[in-house]
Amino acid sequence: METDLVALxxxxxxxxxxxxxxxxxxxxxxxxxxxxGSNAISGITLVGALTAAGSGHGTLxxxxxxxxxxLATVNAVGGFVVSHRMLSMFRKKG
Amino acid sequence: xxxxxxxxxxxxxxxxxxxxFIFGLKGLTHPRTAVRGNLTGSVAMLIAVLATxxxxxxxxxxxxxxxxxxxxxxxxxxxxxIPMTGMPQMVALFNGVGGAASFxxxxxxxxxxxxxxxxxxxxxxxxxxxxxxxxGAVTLLGSLVAFAKLAEFKFTFGGKKIWFxxxxxxxxxxxxxxxxxxxxxxxxxxxxxxTTTSSWYWLLVxxxxxxxxxxxxxxxxxxxxxxxxxxxSYSGLAACATGFAINNNVxxxxxxxxxxxxxxxxSIMCKAMNRSLSxxxxxxxxxxxASGPSADDVYxxxxxxxxxxxxxxxxDGVQRVxxxxxxxxxxxxxxxxxxxFANLLESRxxxxxxxxxxxxxxxxxxxxxxxxxxxxxxxxxxxxxxVNSTMDTVDVAIVIGANDVVNPVARTDPNSxxxxxPIINVDKARTVIVIKRSLSPGFAGIxxxxxxxxxxxxFFNDGKKAFNELVAAVKES
Numbered sequence: 335m336e337t338d339l340v341a342l343x344x345x346x347x348x349x350x351x352x353x354x355x356x357x358x359x360x361x362x363x364x365x366x367x368x369x370x371g372s373n374a375i376s377g378i379t380l381v382g383a384l385t386a387a388g389s390g391h392g393t394l395x396x397x398x399x400x401x402x403x404x405l406a407t408v409n410a411v412g413g414f415v416v417s418h419r420m421l422s423m424f425r426k427k428g
Numbered sequence: 429x430x431x432x433x434x435x436x437x438x439x440x441x442x443x444x445x446x447x448x449f450i451f452g453l454k455g456l457t458h459p460r461t462a463v464r465g466n467l468t469g470s471v472a473m474l475i476a477v478l479a480t481x482x483x484x485x486x487x488x489x490x491x492x493x494x495x496x497x498x499x500x501x502x503x504x505x506x507x508x509x510i511p512m513t514g515m516p517q518m519v520a521l522f523n524g525v526g527g528a529a530s531f532x533x534x535x536x537x538x539x540x541x542x543x544x545x546x547x548x549x550x551x552x553x554x555x556x557x558x559x560x561x562x563x564g565a566v567t568l569l570g571s572l573v574a575f576a577k578l579a580e581f582k583f584t585f586g587g588k589k590i591w592f593x594x595x596x597x598x599x600x601x602x603x604x605x606x607x608x609x610x611x612x613x614x615x616x617x618x619x620x621x622x623t624t625t626s627s628w629y630w631l632l633v634x635x636x637x638x639x640x641x642x643x644x645x646x647x648x649x650x651x652x653x654x655x656x657x658x659x660x661s662y663s664g665l666a667a668c669a670t671g672f673a674i675n676n677n678v679x680x681x682x683x684x685x686x687x688x689x690x691x692x693x694x695s696i697m698c699k700a701m702n703r704s705l706s707x708x709x710x711x712x713x714x715x716x717x718a719s720g721p722s723a724d725d726v727y728x729x730x731x732x733x734x735x736x737x738x739x740x741x742x743x744d745g746v747q748r749v750x751x752x753x754x755x756x757x758x759x760x761x762x763x764x765x766x767x768x769f770a771n772l773l774e775s776r777x778x779x780x781x782x783x784x785x786x787x788x789x790x791x792x793x794x795x796x797x798x799x800x801x802x803x804x805x806x807x808x809x810x811x812x813x814x815v816n817s818t819m820d821t822v823d824v825a826i827v828i829g830a831n832d833v834v835n836p837v838a839r840t841d842p843n844s845x846x847x848x849x850p851i852i853n854v855d856k857a858r859t860v861i862v863i864k865r866s867l868s869p870g871f872a873g874i875x876x877x878x879x880x881x882x883x884x885x886x887f888f889n890d891g892k893k894a895f896n897e898l899v900a901a902v903k904e905s
Contacts, residue, residue: 339552342672342680349681352450353688359457362786363800363809365693365793368456369660370519371466372689375449376526378473378682379533379667381480382674386536387495388486392543394626396488398536400495406529407499408506409663413522414470415507420515421466423800424459426807 367420374413380406438483441475442678448472449682453689459806476678512801513758516791517578520571520656523663527567530666531633534560534673538619539626549623556672558619558632562612564666565633569640571659577648578790601646602710608639643709650755650832650871652790654697654708661690693792700786700812702838702848723875727867730880734887736894739861740901742885746823749773750815752783752852753795756829756864760891763802766828769895770804772902781808783815783825783852785833816853825857827878829891831870836878846872860884863894 360368383406387399449472455465486492510518534557541549598604615632622628647655664686671679698705743749751770757763770780782804788795796809819825827834830852838849854860855878862879865888869875878884887894 346680346684349684350688353685356453357689357692362811363796363806364456366797372686373522375682376663376667376686378679379530379670381476382533382670384480385484386533388488388492390487391540394539395536398532402529402532403495404499405525407496408503409522409526410473411500412503412507415504417466420797421462424806426805
């Protein structure tokens with residue numbers, strides 16, 4: 335169990351560093367789509383929601399999980415679609 | 429296939445999804461690759477979801493497919509219906525539902541573990557669950573308040589009309605906030621220590637929700653970009669905490685990418701206002717009577733009002749024009765008219781650029797989205813530093829709906845509430861035209877000496893109407 339935690343923490347810390355490295359290169363022009371796009375990525379909690387809702391973990395888990403699935407899909411799908419809408423407006427003329 | 433192999437394949441799929449998330453974000457570093465980047469991110473999400481459905485022991489398929497369908501349809505409709513001017517509140521709302529989903533998953537996990545683990549839970553799991561509940565609930569309610577403010581909801585209280593968009597300052601709020609913070613901390617401890625019931629967890633969610641409201645409600649107007657960026661970060665961190673709770677790598681990786689992204693944006697926004705994060709969250713701006721000269725002292729007898737015809741004459745044959753937009757552009761929805769105006773000038777051989785302050789508008793990049801919607805080439809959208817370095821060669825700077833971000837007091841008066849804030853130095857252009865309805869102060873609540881400067885002309889008008897008149901006047905001249 336303890337080694338598990340260390341492994342998870344390692345992943346967490348490294349991912350934070352990768353995030354910082356990439357995001358600092360995003361130009362201010364794209365800050366809004368960056369926000370909505372990264373926000374869509376935080377809909378990844380959908381993965382946890384699906385397990386909670388679909389694995390027969392008991393009524394409470396299933397109900398909470400189902401609400402979470404709906405919300406996380408709104409987050410993910412809505413976020414990607416709205417980012418796509420915005421990003422396709424950024425173009426160079428001619 | 430035996431369960432162990434299945435789990436390995438599932439984890440490899442999660443790894444692929446994580447890598448694709450990173451590539452997706454990398455794509456967002458340039459407008460040319462950004463659309464592809466966003467699509468890469470959505471493919472990554474699809475892979476992660478399919479891997480979960482395939483690898484998990486799913487028994488209630490109908491329920492899952494139904495829930496996914498409802499969420500996808502609702503999300504798509506919202507995303508397609510929202511006008512570009514409503515983008516700040518849309519982003520706020522999506523942040524909120526993400527946070528809510530995360531704390532619900534953590535709650536579901538806790539309920540499952542309590543029912544099946546006979547009260548023996550690893551500390552790391554319960555700590556992660558408590559963190560998810562705390563961050564998720566703060567994110568949800570904080571975002572809902574931000575949403576209400578940005579959508580400018582209003583309500584009547586004691587016969588007085590109260591606008592949600594303004595900052596609401598409660599008496600003794602620091603005390604109340606500290607109290608709720610302590611209550612939340614105590615409830616976190618109870619969630620970790622007491623592993624026989626979920627009640628403490630849900631109490632924590634309620635207390636954290638109140639905290640989320642309390643923290644966000646005094647913050648208003650021009651500080652909104654910071655709040656949105658911060659909530660964006662929280663929504664990622666909540667997903668990350670949930671990842672720790674359910675031992676899932678892809679949640680941790682994707683969540684921390686988003687957390688990092690939000691934190692960077694938050695810090696950029698704070699720097700652009702020369703304020704610390706704690707100052708934005710705990711201090712109130714614009715409400716206190718600012719020291720310094722009064723509006724009458726600054727403006728009396730020095731304001732030169734102008735007309736569309738006069739501006740058209742001024743613009744005749746100039747080399748270089750810079751347009752500096754602010755929140756007023758979004759309010760009057762002038763972006764399309766501004767585009768027509770810019771195109772008209774360009775067709776007459778004048779170079780037109782847009783100088784964009786990082787905190788102009790109500791969220792990071794707000795102005796860029798509006799101008800891109802009006803089909804303005806992104807190469808013409810210049811960052812503050814680029815515009816400032818060549819400001820002395822600008823013939824005419826046109827300020828539309830911006831105030832504090834062009835206030836030279838930030839450079840000159842160390843006691844001003846905006847002292848040290850980087851501004852767009854339009855006052856250094858040869859001529860400045862300010863399009864504004866009145867001389868009312870901006871969010872910082874202080875007068876702007878720019879309006880009274882020798883090289884400034886005020887065009888008192890609504891943004892959209894002003895540019896319509898300008899287009900007509902320039903065409904005639």
